[in-house]
Amino acid sequence: MSENYKNKIHDIAVNTFEVTCYMFPLEEWEMEDDPITEVPKDGIQSVVGFNGAAEGEMVITPTQELLTAIAANMLGEDSPSDEQKSGALGEIANIICGNLVPIFASNDKICYLDPPKIIEGGFDDAGSPKLHEETVLVYLDEGTAEITVHYSKEGEDD
Numbered sequence: 001m002s003e004n005y006k007n008k009i010h011d012i013a014v015n016t017f018e019v020t021c022y023m024f025p026l027e028e029w030e031m032e033d034d035p036i037t038e039v040p041k042d043g044i045q046s047v048v049g050f051n052g053a054a055e056g057e058m059v060i061t062p063t064q065e066l067l068t069a070i071a072a073n074m075l076g077e078d079s080p081s082d083e084q085k086s087g088a089l090g091e092i093a094n095i096i097c098g099n100l101v102p103i104f105a106s107n108d109k110i111c112y113l114d115p116p117k118i119i120e121g122g123f124d125d126a127g128s129p130k131l132h133e134e135t136v137l138v139y140l141d142e143g144t145a146e147i148t149v150h151y152s153k154e155g156e157d158d
Contacts (some may be wrong), residue, residue, distance in 0.1 A: 021070050063144050
């Protein structure tokens, strides 16, 4: 099931970036010779918690270039402020997580989202040992985002 979740997370993120930010995924031939395999965690991140059919959180970590482009494209600003960048990142995280949590729904159970939080300087995403973890890298024409989802589905043994 893990690979299935990773594919769904990736597809949801790509679709959200396309529709909301006018950004497009890179094709394999467009990738640099040495693509980013990990996004630096010392910048800004957004965390959206969820509960209900599943409990957990989604963390999105963009490269600095992508963060600036997200805000610029969403707001139509050439040089967005740090506050605008934070707001835009929180909004894109909220949209991605909102589209993601239905994959956990079953038996008419739904997930409820917490408001997005902005974390600067790194987020301790070690998670709980009882939580599953899925991480995907999304390579876009404006930069790279790492999306990590920590979750436990309702009814799983503790």
